[in-house]
Amino acid sequence: MNASDYLQRSTLYRKLIHGPYGKFSRVYAARLSEEGFTRQCTWRSLSLFRDLMDWHVGGGHDPKHLDEASIERFLDHRSQHWQINAGDRAALRRLLSALRGNGLIAAAPPVELTEQQQIVEGFSAYIINDRGLSHSASNRHALLARRFLQETYLEGPCEFATLNPELVIGYVERHALDGAADSGKAMCWSLRAFLRYLHLRGHIAVPLADCVPSIRRWRLAGLPTFMPPQKIQQVLDSCDRTTPIGLRDYAILMLLAKLGLRAGEVVALTLDDIDWRAGEILVHGKGRRQAVMPLRRDVGAAVVSYLRQGRPTSTSRHLFLRMLAPHVGFTSGCAITMIARQALGRAGIHGYAHHGAHLFRHSLATDLLRSGASFDEIGQLLRHESTDSTRIYAKLDIEKLRTLSQPWPGGVQ
Numbered sequence: 001m002n003a004s005d006y007l008q009r010s011t012l013y014r015k016l017i018h019g020p021y022g023k024f025s026r027v028y029a030a031r032l033s034e035e036g037f038t039r040q041c042t043w044r045s046l047s048l049f050r051d052l053m054d055w056h057v058g059g060g061h062d063p064k065h066l067d068e069a070s071i072e073r074f075l076d077h078r079s080q081h082w083q084i085n086a087g088d089r090a091a092l093r094r095l096l097s098a099l100r101g102n103g104l105i106a107a108a109p110p111v112e113l114t115e116q117q118q119i120v121e122g123f124s125a126y127i128i129n130d131r132g133l134s135h136s137a138s139n140r141h142a143l144l145a146r147r148f149l150q151e152t153y154l155e156g157p158c159e160f161a162t163l164n165p166e167l168v169i170g171y172v173e174r175h176a177l178d179g180a181a182d183s184g185k186a187m188c189w190s191l192r193a194f195l196r197y198l199h200l201r202g203h204i205a206v207p208l209a210d211c212v213p214s215i216r217r218w219r220l221a222g223l224p225t226f227m228p229p230q231k232i233q234q235v236l237d238s239c240d241r242t243t244p245i246g247l248r249d250y251a252i253l254m255l256l257a258k259l260g261l262r263a264g265e266v267v268a269l270t271l272d273d274i275d276w277r278a279g280e281i282l283v284h285g286k287g288r289r290q291a292v293m294p295l296r297r298d299v300g301a302a303v304v305s306y307l308r309q310g311r312p313t314s315t316s317r318h319l320f321l322r323m324l325a326p327h328v329g330f331t332s333g334c335a336i337t338m339i340a341r342q343a344l345g346r347a348g349i350h351g352y353a354h355h356g357a358h359l360f361r362h363s364l365a366t367d368l369l370r371s372g373a374s375f376d377e378i379g380q381l382l383r384h385e386s387t388d389s390t391r392i393y394a395k396l397d398i399e400k401l402r403t404l405s406q407p408w409p410g411g412v413q
Helices: 003-009 011-017 022-034 039-058 068-079 088-101 115-129 135-153 165-175 181-200 229-237 244-259 263-268 297-309 334-346 358-370 375-382 387-396 398-404
Strands: 280-284 290-294
Touching (some): 003 022, 003 039, 011 022, 022 039, 022 088, 039 068, 039 088, 115 135, 115 181, 135 165, 135 181, 165 181, 229 244, 229 334, 229 358, 244 297, 244 334, 263 280, 263 334, 334 358, 358 375
Antiparallel strands (some): 280 290
């Protein structure tokens, strides 16, 4: 039973809408119904709402003055008598959001940012507006900038006059080996961008971006990890397509395995991105790039089955939604990676260097190469910006490597 069905029969809800908080109750119940909460979650949220309002108004406060501070005081009071459930704070924040959206309580007061936070916020806006990068890329760069400032200045004021090449180089040396070589290179790229921003805005007088050392890494040094088509099918067959979550996961895996989409690209898909008449799908790739791709019949059939039998009712336009309320889209590609890893585990497939969504992309490229596709064709399908990204697959095809190799002295090849 979902929220809408429960509200039609609920004695608790009828008492609330005919009580002193009737208007607040209707607005909150509409939000719960809109987000697709179950009967149990709706009952729990309304019960918590009733207790909050009784405590708030009983203490002599106006319902219109409800805010975050009120909620924290209420939860502190409640914890002295009952155990606070994990979702209570989130439920009450959802209440505030619904009430503010309908103008029943005052808007949230502006948050006063520290000097560090203001600088990072400005840098994030610069990455999006001036450099033209995506919000997800901006978040990654802002995270590095925040860590750099916290480690360099701790919690004190940002005295940029003391920032010098030794501090910058020392930071890179301490963190260069925190992850893989690619992680170190990404850290250096973000740090250079941040230091350029500080110089551009006049925070530092010297262009310290040039002081950031480079982390060496042989290009195309590794081999892409891939699975043969038989194992790909084994993973797809592991999805229980008699359940809504199985239908969703199967459609996601088909997009990964048959079209080579990245995890973030699957997350970004909306209902409006599929042109069913033309048989095409609009993919939102890296760096705000977009590409129209043909929608294979088997992939389209998987998506249709999910839409008809598995997708929860929701106002969200995201194609793939969470199965637990609130039924909204995923926030990042990490969710798609977890779905891929779980499918690999169900299929009993282990021992690969990569156990995420990108394994399916590598597998598609390798299978196409061995089926006779050219590097240009593979690069177009995978939407590689550089041909270097496609050339790495040449290592997996011995016959194509023979055509590129130089003859040995004496005629041996």
